[in-house]
Amino acid sequence: MQVIMLKDVDKVGDKHEVITVKSGFGRNYLLPRGLAIIANDSNMGRLNEMIRREEAQEQKKLDVYQAIAAKLKGKTLKVGAKAGTSGRIFGSITQLQVKNHLMEQFEVEIERKKIILPEDVKELGTYTLTLKLHSQVIQEMEMEVAQD
The missing domain is CATH 3.40.5.10 (Ribosomal protein L9, N-terminal domain)
Structure with missing residues (x-):
C-alpha cells in the first residue's frame, strides 16, 4: 500500500x-x-x-528563525550530566535534553528534529551542535557538557 x-x-x-x-x-x-x-x-x-x-x-517564519539564530550566535549552551570519575556520562545527551536546556537558558523554542548533535555525546567536554532552523538558516552553537 x-x-x-x-x-x-x-x-x-x-x-x-x-x-x-x-x-x-x-x-x-x-x-x-x-x-x-x-x-x-x-x-x-x-x-x-x-x-x-x-x-x-x-x-x-524565516524572519523568526533568523532572529533566533542571531540570539544564539556566539552563545554556549551549558548542559549538566551525571558522570563517573573518568568523565564518562551515565547514558548520553539527547535532542530532547538540548531542547529543554535551550528553553531554560535562552528562552527559545526549537523543534527536537531541528537539533543535530555531532555524535553520541557520552563524555564531559565541549561539542558543536547544529540547529537547522530552515533550509536558509543553519546555526552552529557550542555545547558544554559539565559534571552535574
Missing part, C-alpha cells in the same frame, strides 16, 4: 514523502490517526499544493 505521509513518524517516513507500507499498518495505524493518506491520483495531485502551501508558511 502506498501512502503520502502527513506528519513525520520516526522510523517510518517524513512529512510529504510517498512510501510503501504493509496494508494492515497503513489501514489500522497511519490512516485512522491522520498520519498519512492513500497515495491515489487525486491525493498525488494535492501533494504538490500541500508542499507549496507549507513552503509559503515556512518562508513567513
Whole structure:
C-alpha cells in the first residue's frame, strides 16, 4: 500500500514523502490517526499544493528563525550530566535534553528534529551542535557538557 505521509513518524517516513507500507499498518495505524493518506491520483495531485502551501508558511517564519539564530550566535549552551570519575556520562545527551536546556537558558523554542548533535555525546567536554532552523538558516552553537 502506498501512502503520502502527513506528519513525520520516526522510523517510518517524513512529512510529504510517498512510501510503501504493509496494508494492515497503513489501514489500522497511519490512516485512522491522520498520519498519512492513500497515495491515489487525486491525493498525488494535492501533494504538490500541500508542499507549496507549507513552503509559503515556512518562508513567513524565516524572519523568526533568523532572529533566533542571531540570539544564539556566539552563545554556549551549558548542559549538566551525571558522570563517573573518568568523565564518562551515565547514558548520553539527547535532542530532547538540548531542547529543554535551550528553553531554560535562552528562552527559545526549537523543534527536537531541528537539533543535530555531532555524535553520541557520552563524555564531559565541549561539542558543536547544529540547529537547522530552515533550509536558509543553519546555526552552529557550542555545547558544554559539565559534571552535574
